[in-house]
Amino acid sequence: MDGTTTVPDVIESEASASVEKPLARVPLVLNKRNFSWITERISGVIEERAPRWWWVAFAITSMVATFGLFCLGYQISTGVGTWGLNHPVGWAWDITNFVFWIGIGHAGTLISAILFLLRQKWRTSINRSAEAMTLFAVICAAIFPGVHVGRVWMAWYLAPLPNNYGIWPNFRSPLLWDVFAVSTYFSVSVLFWYTGLVPDLATLRDRATTKIKKFLYGIFALGWRGSNRNWRHYEMAYLLLAGLSTPLVLSVHSVVSFDFATSIIPTWHTTIFPPYFVAGAIFGGFAMVLTLLIPARAIYKLHDIITPQHVDKMAKIILLTGSIVGYAYAMEFFVAWYSGNQYEKFAFYNRIFGPYWWYWWVGMLFCNTLSPQLFWFKRFRQNVYVVYFVCMCVNAGMWFERFIIIVGGLHRDFLPSSWGMFYPTWVDIWTFIGTFGIFTSLFLLFIRYLPMIAMSEVKIVLPEANPHHAFPGEHHTVAAGGKERT
Amino acid sequence: MRTPSGNKVYGMGAEYPSATALYEAAKRVRDAGFKRWDVHSPFPIHGMDEAMGLGKSWLSAVVLAGGTTGLLTAAVLEFGPSWLIYPLIVHGKPTNWATVPAFFPIMFELTILFSAFSAFFAMLLMNGLPRWYHPVFNWQRFSRATNDGFFLVIEARDPRFTELEARELLEQSGGQHVTIIHED
Numbered sequence: 001m002d003g004t005t006t007v008p009d010v011i012e013s014e015a016s017a018s019v020e021k022p023l024a025r026v027p028l029v030l031n032k033r034n035f036s037w038i039t040e041r042i043s044g045v046i047e048e049r050a051p052r053w054w055w056v057a058f059a060i061t062s063m064v065a066t067f068g069l070f071c072l073g074y075q076i077s078t079g080v081g082t083w084g085l086n087h088p089v090g091w092a093w094d095i096t097n098f099v100f101w102i103g104i105g106h107a108g109t110l111i112s113a114i115l116f117l118l119r120q121k122w123r124t125s126i127n128r129s130a131e132a133m134t135l136f137a138v139i140c141a142a143i144f145p146g147v148h149v150g151r152v153w154m155a156w157y158l159a160p161l162p163n164n165y166g167i168w169p170n171f172r173s174p175l176l177w178d179v180f181a182v183s184t185y186f187s188v189s190v191l192f193w194y195t196g197l198v199p200d201l202a203t204l205r206d207r208a209t210t211k212i213k214k215f216l217y218g219i220f221a222l223g224w225r226g227s228n229r230n231w232r233h234y235e236m237a238y239l240l241l242a243g244l245s246t247p248l249v250l251s252v253h254s255v256v257s258f259d260f261a262t263s264i265i266p267t268w269h270t271t272i273f274p275p276y277f278v279a280g281a282i283f284g285g286f287a288m289v290l291t292l293l294i295p296a297r298a299i300y301k302l303h304d305i306i307t308p309q310h311v312d313k314m315a316k317i318i319l320l321t322g323s324i325v326g327y328a329y330a331m332e333f334f335v336a337w338y339s340g341n342q343y344e345k346f347a348f349y350n351r352i353f354g355p356y357w358w359y360w361w362v363g364m365l366f367c368n369t370l371s372p373q374l375f376w377f378k379r380f381r382q383n384v385y386v387v388y389f390v391c392m393c394v395n396a397g398m399w400f401e402r403f404i405i406i407v408g409g410l411h412r413d414f415l416p417s418s419w420g421m422f423y424p425t426w427v428d429i430w431t432f433i434g435t436f437g438i439f440t441s442l443f444l445l446f447i448r449y450l451p452m453i454a455m456s457e458v459k460i461v462l463p464e465a466n467p468h469h470a471f472p473g474e475h476h477t478v479a480a481g482g483k484e485r486t
Numbered sequence: 487m488r489t490p491s492g493n494k495v496y497g498m499g500a501e502y503p504s505a506t507a508l509y510e511a512a513k514r515v516r517d518a519g520f521k522r523w524d525v526h527s528p529f530p531i532h533g534m535d536e537a538m539g540l541g542k543s544w545l546s547a548v549v550l551a552g553g554t555t556g557l558l559t560a561a562v563l564e565f566g567p568s569w570l571i572y573p574l575i576v577h578g579k580p581t582n583w584a585t586v587p588a589f590f591p592i593m594f595e596l597t598i599l600f601s602a603f604s605a606f607f608a609m610l611l612m613n614g615l616p617r618w619y620h621p622v623f624n625w626q627r628f629s630r631a632t633n634d635g636f637f638l639v640i641e642a643r644d645p646r647f648t649e650l651e652a653r654e655l656l657e658q659s660g661g662q663h664v665t666i667i668h669e670d
Contacts, residue, residue, distance in 0.1 A: 035528060035634035160563055168567035170576050172588035180595040188602040195606060199632065203528070206629040222616035225623070226631045228512075228538060230613040231530035236543035237609035241602055248598045255591055456632075459529040467509030467531055 028122055028461045030304045035459050038305070042453050043207055045300050050448060053299070061440040068434010071427050072147055080150040082427040089410045089422040094148040096402045097432050099256055099277075101141035101439075102182065103398065105189070106249055106278070107285020108134030112192060113245035116238075122313055124457035125305045128200075129296070130289045131193040132450070136442040137288070138186045140435040145178070174258035181255040188248055192241045195234070198224050199456040253281045260405065266347035267409040270335065276328035283321035283368070284398035286314050287391040292443060294388055296452065305453055308382055315381040318394065322372030325401075329364060343414060351408050355421060359408075363400020367393040494669035496621035497523075497641040498652045499628070500661025505531050508636040511659035512537040515638065518655055522644040526622070526637040545608050552604025553597045560596035564589045625667050639667065 029038070075082045085092055108130035115123040146155055158179045162168050169176050201217050202224035208214035224230070254274035261273040290311065297306045336344040351360050371393040374380040381387065412419045446452065459465055488494055502508040505527065512525050516539040525534065535541070568574060568589075573581045579588070610616065622628050622639055631637050638661060640652045649666070656664045 039528075039633045160567075162567070162572070167572055167574070170574050171564040171568050171592060172576065172579060172585060174591075177591040177595070180592045184595040184599040187599060191602050191606045195609070199528070203632040206632045218618060222610070223618040223620060224615070224632070225620055225628075226526040226528055227613075228525045228527065228531070228534050229540070230615070231527075232535050232540055233543045233545050233609050233612045235530050236545040237605045240546060240549050240605045244598050244601050244605070247594075251591070251594060251598075258591075456529045460532075465505055465529060465531070467506045467533060467537075 026307075026309050027463070028125065028307070028309070029458060030307050033304055033462070034464070035462065038455055038458050038462075039203060039207075041302070041305070042451050042455050042458075043204060045447065045452065046204065046449060047207070047209070054444060054448065058441060058444045061437045061444060064437030065434055065441045066437070068431055068437050071431040071434055072143065075147060075427055075431065076152055080148065082425060083148075083431075084423050084425045084428055086420060086422070088413060088418050088420050089407055091148075091410065092407050092422045093403075093424055093428045093432055094144045096399065096406050097435060098141050098144040098148075099402045099406075100284070100399045101137045101144075101435065102185075102256060103253060103277070103281035103402075104285045104288045105134040105137040105141070105185070106253060106281035107289050108132070108137075109185075109189060109192075109245050109249040110282050110285070111289070112196070113242040113249065116242040117246060121461045122310055124454055124461055125307075125310055126289065126293060126314075126453075127457070128193075128196065128450075128454040129293060129446070129452045130285075131189065131196070132446045132452075133285075133289060133292060133443065134189050135186070135193060136439050136446075137285075138182065138189065139442070140439050142182060142186070143435060143438075145182075174255065174262050177255045178259055181252045185248060185252045188241070188245055192238075192245055195238060195241060196454055196457070197450065198222055198234075199226065200451045200454060202226070203455055204451065250278055253277045260409075265409045265413055266341070266343040267332070267336075267351070267405065270332065272328055272331060272335070276325070276332075279321045279324040279328065280368075280398060280401065283318060283325050283372075284394060286318050286321070287394035287398070290314055290318075290387060290391045291395060294384055294391075296447060300447075300452075302453065305458060311384070311387055312378075312381045315375045315387055315390075318372050318390070319375035322368060322375075322394070326369035329369060347409065347412070350412050351404060354408070354412065356404060356408055356411075359400045359404050363397045364404060367397025368401055371397070489666060489668070495642045496624075496667045496669045497639050497643075497647070498649070498656065498664065499622065499625055499637055499639040499667050500656035500659075500664045501627055501630075502636040502638065502661055505636060507660050508638060509534060509537050511638055511656075511661060514659045515640065515655060518646070520640055520644050520646055522641040522647075524639055524641075526628070526631040526635075526639065528632055528634060543612075545605065545612060548608035548612075549601050549605045552608075553601035555604075556596040556598070556600025557593055559600065560593040561589075563596075564592055621667055621669050624670075625665060627663055627665070 033041075083092070083094065085094075108127075111123050111130040112127045112134075115127075146152060149155055149157075157163065157169065158176070160169060160171075160176075198221060201221035205214060205217040205221045208217055254277065257273035257277035260268040261270060263269060293306060294311070297303060333348050336348040339345075351357075371390045374386060374390055380390075407422050411421060500511075502511055508525055508527060509531055512534060515523055516537065525531075525538065527534075569581050575581070579585050622631075622637075627635065628637060629635075638656065638659075640647060640656070653664055
């Protein structure tokens, strides 16, 4: 609360009301970089020739993606039996992958919307790439429910349209809610992302050196010229999109969890699922954001923009959400015991000691519950290798968690006569690996052709972006009695 | 208004060294009574709306209308088929008021969906975007408006606009590179 003395000519009463006091904080952009440095640094990533590592990485990921698409084609043309689904395990890797990918998307929206509403300025360095990650993750997620219906040419049954007998879909089914939730989520995320991109596309347009670039960036920049009459509506639209995305992101994974929670399968039929799933989604998503950004930062030398402070804060969010998830796991066990329901009790016993025991011990216990606890210590939050290790644990752990919930619930339910196991086929495995190929290919294309950091937003967090900011030794006053209310 | 060479004049622009300078200049132009003018900056400047004498953006009203439309659309979409056209009894759930909450998730989603689209398109509409050609792009220096430049442009259409007065105001408020911008 000190530091006001550096602004001597600001009237004290007004200063406390209107001027942001310069607290002794670690700056969000290090080394006193200026506006044009930010433009140069971030646009430079796109404007330089594609480095060799990029081509190698893109060749590999696009090959994996192509093989994944081949697997999808094979599954569609041959039938859903190419997957290892059976009775009683009618949902396995397909829905696990769906929940896994859609959950990853949630961190992007949390960063772009919720942290925006909470005025967390550090989000500006990471929101663009996190939102891109959201879109790509949702694309990967959408593949699975679309394809697992078996006859994909009947997928239009998901749409709110009457079929040939005039029967409409059941609007009270969580599966239909899911269709609405996921498609709304994707559409709103695209709008939010693109709205944020427009000023940066204008920057790229104004820097473009070739006609084609100028034309393409120009088209998508919509003729943006940084006018304040435009910023005024733009900022309102951005704020409202953030406000709309905030309940939306909480609703999406809640609705996904309803797919399970409204059934009667032991371990699925619980009221804890919506918050438990949302926390898990943000947990897994932040791990994926760091998984992508730590290498990107190292390769493109963006340490002044994505600073240790950013990694530290994301690690703290992983710790928080990881602990919520750990609490939810514990509460599931408690409720199973306390309910006295023999099927619930057995299902949770089976989770730890049943045939899928190691999924629980490694995935849920070690990866999700224990590994993030390292982030209680600053030493570990500031060590990139430890952070990366924990993120990798969380990435894997969250996939295992969804698998345990889905297959663990299905494979041994009420009647021992209908117990079974799930064994993935090569199509299962390669479709999943293929979605990683799609995801990373899209992300690589994104960092090549679009600014991976929101330039116009990072510029706002520089001290000189604030018009009420006074440089030492410069005569600047906030007009007393002026009309401005800031 | 035309220049001696016959070009139609769009207005007069000046560049300012910092966000603070632009902010102060905007207040002076506002107080001088100009109406058709604008400032351009690489990022939104805090408090600039007030410095320019602009009020709150009523984009929010459009979004409210959009959201309401979404909610009603969902209600019609759900209750129409499920209650009137082809009532479905699934899991023995009746079609009465007790089951209405099961319709809420889709109502919520469509409210958000319609609101978001109205926010986006209202933003474009109220800003007159997309507009790929604009006279300010004729000004060489203006390309810095998306990098690190701060600009103020007074339009020639403004009733108070005279070349002399505008130039004096821009120069006195600390504007550099004061330039006449051509329409074409």
